[in-house]
Amino acid sequence: xxxxxxxxxxxxxxxxxxxxxxxxxxxxxxxxxxxxxxxxxxxxxxxxxxxxxxxxxxxxxxxxxxxxxxxxxxxxxxxxxxxxxxxxxxxxxxxxxxxxxxxxxxxxxxxxxxxxxxxxxxxxxxxxxxxxxxxxxxxxxxxxxxxxxxxxxxxxxxxxxxxxxxxxxxxxxxxxxxxxxxxxxxxxxxxxxxxxxxxxxxxxxxxxxxxxxxxxxxxxxxxxxxxxxxxxxxxxxxxxxxxxxxxxxxxxxxxxxxxxxxxxxxxxxxxxxxxxxxxxxxxxxxxxxxxxxxxxxxxxxxxxxxxxxxxxxxxxxxxxxxxxxxxxxxxxxxxxxxxxxxxxxxxxxxxxxxxxxxxxxxxxxxxxxxxxxxxxxxxxxxxxxxxxxxxxxxxxxxxxxxxxxxxxxxxxxxxxxxxxxxxxxxxxxxxxxxxxxxxxxxxxxxxxxxxxxxxxxxxxxxxxxxxxxxxxxxxxxxxxxxxxxxxxxxxxxxxxx
Numbered sequence: 001x002x003x004x005x006x007x008x009x010x011x012x013x014x015x016x017x018x019x020x021x022x023x024x025x026x027x028x029x030x031x032x033x034x035x036x037x038x039x040x041x042x043x044x045x046x047x048x049x050x051x052x053x054x055x056x057x058x059x060x061x062x063x064x065x066x067x068x069x070x071x072x073x074x075x076x077x078x079x080x081x082x083x084x085x086x087x088x089x090x091x092x093x094x095x096x097x098x099x100x101x102x103x104x105x106x107x108x109x110x111x112x113x114x115x116x117x118x119x120x121x122x123x124x125x126x127x128x129x130x131x132x133x134x135x136x137x138x139x140x141x142x143x144x145x146x147x148x149x150x151x152x153x154x155x156x157x158x159x160x161x162x163x164x165x166x167x168x169x170x171x172x173x174x175x176x177x178x179x180x181x182x183x184x185x186x187x188x189x190x191x192x193x194x195x196x197x198x199x200x201x202x203x204x205x206x207x208x209x210x211x212x213x214x215x216x217x218x219x220x221x222x223x224x225x226x227x228x229x230x231x232x233x234x235x236x237x238x239x240x241x242x243x244x245x246x247x248x249x250x251x252x253x254x255x256x257x258x259x260x261x262x263x264x265x266x267x268x269x270x271x272x273x274x275x276x277x278x279x280x281x282x283x284x285x286x287x288x289x290x291x292x293x294x295x296x297x298x299x300x301x302x303x304x305x306x307x308x309x310x311x312x313x314x315x316x317x318x319x320x321x322x323x324x325x326x327x328x329x330x331x332x333x334x335x336x337x338x339x340x341x342x343x344x345x346x347x348x349x350x351x352x353x354x355x356x357x358x359x360x361x362x363x364x365x366x367x368x369x370x371x372x373x374x375x376x377x378x379x380x381x382x383x384x385x386x387x388x389x390x391x392x393x394x395x396x397x398x399x400x401x402x403x404x405x406x407x408x409x410x411x412x413x414x415x416x417x418x419x420x421x422x423x424x425x426x427x428x429x430x431x432x433x434x435x436x437x438x439x440x441x442x443x444x445x446x447x448x449x450x451x452x453x454x455x456x457x458x459x460x461x462x463x464x465x466x467x468x469x470x471x472x473x474x475x476x477x478x479x480x481x482x483x484x485x486x487x488x489x490x491x492x493x494x495x496x497x
Contacts, residue, residue, distance in 0.1 A: 071181050127313065246334065296316055416433075
């Protein structure tokens with residue numbers, strides 16, 4: 001296998017041979033991203049505040065007695081936006097999960113990795129919380145690089161120690177927040193009141209995940225997106241020439257030339273005469289100032305085109321627009337656009353046949369979820385014949401034993417009555433059946449169905465009531481479960497001789 005000497009590769013092509021965060025010898029290259037500022041950064045700050053408020057407060061908001069968001073995998077209980085889903089509703093959870101995946105597919109195929117740059121918790125916490133705290137504690141990226149390259153003096157120890165404590169405390173808060181989504185906020189607050197020694201195993205797991213979050217935000221950082229996260233690899237396959245994403249206008253920007261004194265003079269003359277400034281022939285609008293590189297949290301050069309490491313954070317757009325404003329050129333050298341539009345110079349719709357096909361699938365899934373959710377009953381009932389039993393002869397007639405499971409999916413009391421609709425002449429005897437279910441109560445009870453006899457011979461009574469057993473000695477029974485919301489009819493079997 002041929003060995004390539006990276007030192008001989010042109011600077012504009014080095015991205016093909018190495019990662020921006022990895023040195024040629026395999027060691028980590030630490031990225032000190034410059035502070036971005038501009039319109040997209042302001043909007044990202046607003047979106048991040050909303051997302052952080054939702055993430056931190058959702059477990060403590062109650063809707064009709066339910067936690068706003070709950071993902072209790074252990075007890076198989078899920079609550080989405082205040083609507084509870086029980087084990088019997090798992091088909092709905094599965095359909096909602098598939099709908100979410102298709103939503104990601106449509107968003108990525110049409111707008112690139114907008115999830116990574118704007119909505120991903122890793123990006124939101126790293127760029128909008130931990131990175132800002134780091135700037136506050138350790139100073140600007142230039143100061144950080146200079147300090148980290150220097151000796152371990154008192155100033156560096158104090159700043160590094162302070163950042164360590166703050167990062168670990170925030171990681172502990174994040175771990176508790178995610179735990180409240182699993183075991184519920186009420187249980188978490190009760191465990192906190194009990195103290196860590198009362199729940200040693202859970203506290204040990206909490207400390208472990210605190211350490212994981214701390215290492216991700218303190219050390220691993222952008223490597224989580226480049227190495228660990230599968231989203232970039234899976235979803236990058238959906239990006240094509242018509243996908244609208246963060247793109248560099250190479251038609252307008254090339255060839256790259258530095259800003260010269262002649263450019264300054266020409267710019268001043270154009271501004272004085274009220275004309276639009278344009279660079280000399282053969283020179284593109286890109287000044288090769290590398291400002292788009294210095295603000296990138298993954299250290300890439302967006303001018304090399306769409307890359308796996310790009311998370312679509314738009315920091316390069318704001319940096320380039322700021323430079324364009326200073327030199328009097330039009331904004332948008334780096335912008336949201338598709339490669340097809342850049343090459344043709346015309347705006348083209350991202351609604352391709354592929355996006356329309358994805359949209360139809362998404363619409364079908366959404367309609368299915370909404371329809372099934374609207375048809376979902378507030379009471380879940382399961383009736384089964386008691387395992388290991390057949391029929392017994394009682395003074396009242398033939399009898400079968402049954403087990404029933406009742407789940408009240410609401411947070412309110414629910415009156416319940418159970419009766420036999422068919423066949424006639426069958427009596428239901430309760431063995432612990434409740435008449436009222438409390439909110440979210442699960443009841444396991446039993447009852448007996450008896451085919452009443454008019455004579456000593458039970459079979460004679462069956463023939464009088466026009467009841468016939470099948471060849472295997474079984475017949476169908478319809479049981480009605482009545483609640484204020486309506487009547488559920490369930491079918492079960494009754495075994496006879």
